[in-house]
Amino acid sequence: MHRNRLTRHSVLRKTVQFASLLATNLHLSGWVSGSIFTGASKVAMIPGLHCYSCPSSVLACPVGSLQSILAAPGFWGILASGRADALIVFAVVGFIATVGLIAGRFACGWLCPFGLLQDLLYKIPFPRMSFNDSLRPAKYVMLLLFVFGLPAFLRPVAGGTGDPWFCKAVCPAGTSLAGWPLVSTSDGAFQIGFLFWWKSAVAFVILLWAVTVERPFCKALCPLGAAWGVLGKVSVFQMHVSDACISCGKCGEVCPMGIEIYKNPGSAECIRCGRCEKVCPVDAISHSIKAKS
Amino acid sequence: MGRQWTANPPFTSSNLVAASIPFRVFLLVTAVLMLVAGYVFGNPAAILSKAINICLECIGIG
Numbered sequence: 001m002h003r004n005r006l007t008r009h010s011v012l013r014k015t016v017q018f019a020s021l022l023a024t025n026l027h028l029s030g031w032v033s034g035s036i037f038t039g040a041s042k043v044a045m046i047p048g049l050h051c052y053s054c055p056s057s058v059l060a061c062p063v064g065s066l067q068s069i070l071a072a073p074g075f076w077g078i079l080a081s082g083r084a085d086a087l088i089v090f091a092v093v094g095f096i097a098t099v100g101l102i103a104g105r106f107a108c109g110w111l112c113p114f115g116l117l118q119d120l121l122y123k124i125p126f127p128r129m130s131f132n133d134s135l136r137p138a139k140y141v142m143l144l145l146f147v148f149g150l151p152a153f154l155r156p157v158a159g160g161t162g163d164p165w166f167c168k169a170v171c172p173a174g175t176s177l178a179g180w181p182l183v184s185t186s187d188g189a190f191q192i193g194f195l196f197w198w199k200s201a202v203a204f205v206i207l208l209w210a211v212t213v214e215r216p217f218c219k220a221l222c223p224l225g226a227a228w229g230v231l232g233k234v235s236v237f238q239m240h241v242s243d244a245c246i247s248c249g250k251c252g253e254v255c256p257m258g259i260e261i262y263k264n265p266g267s268a269e270c271i272r273c274g275r276c277e278k279v280c281p282v283d284a285i286s287h288s289i290k291a292k293s
Numbered sequence: 294m295g296r297q298w299t300a301n302p303p304f305t306s307s308n309l310v311a312a313s314i315p316f317r318v319f320l321l322v323t324a325v326l327m328l329v330a331g332y333v334f335g336n337p338a339a340i341l342s343k344a345i346n347i348c349l350e351c352i353g354i355g
Contacts, residue, residue: 042344043337052344053351060344064351068343084336091331092340097324101317168350179352190354199353234317289314 006254006278013110013273017119020048020111030055034185036178045092047099048112049224051171053178055185063147063171063224066092067164070152074159096227103287104232108218108225109256109271114173115218119256121210129212131258135220136269142166143223166223168195175203214256218271229268236289239265239272245284251276261285 024046027037037058045062052060069075069089079086099107108115146166155162167174179199183190190196209216218225241262252260254275259267261276262284277285 036345036347038345040341043341045340051348051351053348060340064348065340065343068348069339072339084334085339086335088331088335088337088339090327091335091337094324094326094328094331098321098328101321101324164348164350167348168353171351174348174351175353178348179354182347182352183354190352192354196353234313234320236314236317236321 002279002281006275009274009278014119016110017116021113021116024048024050024059024113025054025056026058027056031181032185034182036182045095046113047107048114049171049173049222050113051167051174051178053174053182055178055181057177061173062092062096064164064167064174066096067147067151067167070148071162071164073161075152075162096224097231100228100231101235103237103272104235104268105225105228105270106237106272108222108228109273112224113177114222115215115271117173117176117207118210118215118217121207122214124211126211131213131216131219133258138220139222139226142170142221143226146170147223169198170202170221171199172203172206172217175199176207179203214258215271219257219269225271226268229270232268232270232272233266237272237287238289239270240286240288241265242284242286244282245280246282248281250279250281251285254279 027039030036034055036053036055039058041058042052042060044059045065046057046059047062049063050057050059050061052064066089069086069092072078072085075086079089146169150165151162153162154165179196180203183192183196206217206221213219239261245262247262249260249262251262252258255261256273256275257269257271259269261267261270265285272287274287277283277287
């Protein structure tokens with residue numbers, strides 16, 4: 001019975017994930033023309049990691065937007081003077097905070113296009129590898145250093161523009177969903193060099209990793225997941241484990257993030273996918289606004 | 294007297310979460326206000342200008 005429940009839940013989640021993917025990628029002709037969408041909807045952000053240079057994307061990436069604003073020349077000065085160009089940073093931070101404070105990493109499990117890509121890659125029959133849990137804190141380094149610190153404070157030329165370091169050095173979504181398709185359809189318009197090959201290697205390794213380990217990027221590297229995980233500690237919706245729990249460990253067996261929620265219902269790693277709820281033999285796991293006794 | 298350990302986990306989140314509901318709602322409302330204020334008082338073109346031009350750093354060119 002619980003296996004059927006899990007199957008139905010998986011179908012529902014995949015449906016929502018694909019609907020989210022479609023809703024954020026309505027400019028499908030971009031894949032043929034090799035151009036990106038330039039409409040006004042790109043002022044709104046995607047609740048997930050998805051490059052705004054992806055040919056079909058009609059929304060903006062919150063991580064990329066945050067970095068580009070922080071990297072603006074004299075960002076801290078114009079923020080202090082209250083100029084509109086810098087105040088928009090509150091919209092981006094507010095968006096990330098709002099999503100995280102509603103339900104933590106819910107968006108990772110249900111809405112994020114790159115999360116879906118990893119889910120699909122993990123369906124490829126391939127020898128599985130174990131995940132080294134000591135890599136999990138790396139995503140906080142990504143958030144604090146590559147998304148905030150370096151773009152906000154590192155300037156190659158004093159007073160000049162900074163770089164979006166996470167996009168530039170790491171982001172596999174940018175490379176795989178924007179870089180590769182745009183470069184392959186550009187007829188040599190882009191002069192590719194070291195950076196492109198570096199990012200391609202990083203993306204290839206991460207995508208290959210996702211074939212052997214379930215959601216490795218979410219576990220180890222995603223800065224959005226890091227932010228939403230921390231915010232999930234105080235989000236409105238919370239996971240609960242009641243006293244009915246028999247510690248059988250079935251929840252841990254189906255968890256894509258490899259956590260045992262019965263040991264820590266408020267884990268920052270939980271993507272709120274709900275698989276544990278469906279597989280629990282005593283229905284001890286639930287989610288709600290209010291606590292359950 | 295030592296604590297009685299059972300098969301049930303001794304740590305449920307219920308009490309902690311229940312106590313902080315107003316705080317959590319306050320944080321969420323603050324975040325929503327920040328989001329709205331950012332769009333109202335900020336310049337959305339700062340996002341748009343980056344999003345409607347190919348992000349060379351993102352694709353590994355710039």
